[in-house]
Amino acid sequence: MEVIKRKLKWIVIALLFIGIIPILITTYEVIFSKNQSVQFLENYHPNVVFLIISYYFFILGLGIFWLIRQLILISKLKNERIKAELLFLKSQVSPHFFFNMLNNLYGLVAKDTQKAQELILKLSDMMRHSIYEGEKETVTLKNEISFLKNYIDLHEMRYHKEINVDFSCDVDENKNVVPLLFIILLENAFKHGVENLREKAYIKMSLTTSQSKIIFNLENNYEKTENSSGIGLKNLKRRLELIYSNQHELAFSVTKNVYKVQLILKNYD
Structure with missing residues (x-):
């Protein structure tokens, strides 16, 4: 491969050198001849002039072709890099949740078979949605809402304390959205809110659509801890930058014991 590259390099240099010979000759004649001006290629045979001009057009076309080809390759490489990065970010969505649920299943199977079956x-x-739907560029809001509701139901079955989760929807379920975006915000609400509160834990969530927007609001109470927020929000922000660049708004509001977040996706369909 390196040998071929070196040969191509010398071929290009030779072609360029041949191409500038007439220019060098004309420049020499202008500088050292007694003529006040010299016409380009005036002393050459018409056939030679035609060949030289044709050659210049060939070099110009070759240069334009090479430039376009390089731009296409750069664009393809950029798209492949973005796809690879998105795939990596998707693979990190909620892995510990599934492990926790499987651990709960282990203890629940012997105690409450019917509840264990529902949970399974x-x-x-x-898992089907996360693996198969998560690979797609977009999914319907109907599927994504079903995924979120299953997540809420599983958490309500998991905890041995009363929690209040209110999820309201006013959407066109046939509209499309990038999968596994909202789950990260909901997961944080459970992880940093419900799990740390002994009583009166709540999550209030809404999902609405307009002609050109999806609006997701989430509010939960929490108790301050020393735990870090982890990679979930970082992954979400990066995915939004890659997919909804300049077409999204992500805003957070933190008061004494209440955490609010709003995600707006613009021109989503």
Whole structure:
């Protein structure tokens, strides 16, 4: 491969050198001849002039072709890099949640078989959505809402305390959205809110659509801890930058014991 590259390099240099010979000759004649001006290629045979001009057009076309080809290659490489990065970010969505649920299943199977069966079905639907739907560029809002509701149901079955989760939807379910965006924000609400509160834990969530926007709002109470926010929000922000660049708004509001977040996706369909 390196040998071929070196040969191509010398071929290009030779072609360029041949191409500038007439220019060098004309420049020499202008500088050292007694003529006040010299016409380009005036002393050459018409056939030679035609060949030289044709050669210049060939070099110009070759240069334009090479430039376009390089731009196409750069664009393809950029797209492949973005796809690879998005695939990597998607693979990090909620892995510990599935492990926690499987651990809960282990203890629940012997105590409450019917509840364990319900949990297994919901967990299976979630895993199917995360693996197969998550690979797609977009999914319907109907599927994404079903995924979020299964996630909420599983958490409500998991905890041995009362929690209040209110999820309201006013959407066109046939509209499309990039999968596994909202789940990161909901997961944080459970992880940093519900799990740390002994009582009166709540999550209030809404999803609405307009002609050109998806609006997702989430509010939860929490108790301050020393835990870091992890990679979830970083991954979400990076995915939004790659997919909805300049077409999204992500805003956070933190008061004494209440955490609010709003995600707006613009021109989504």
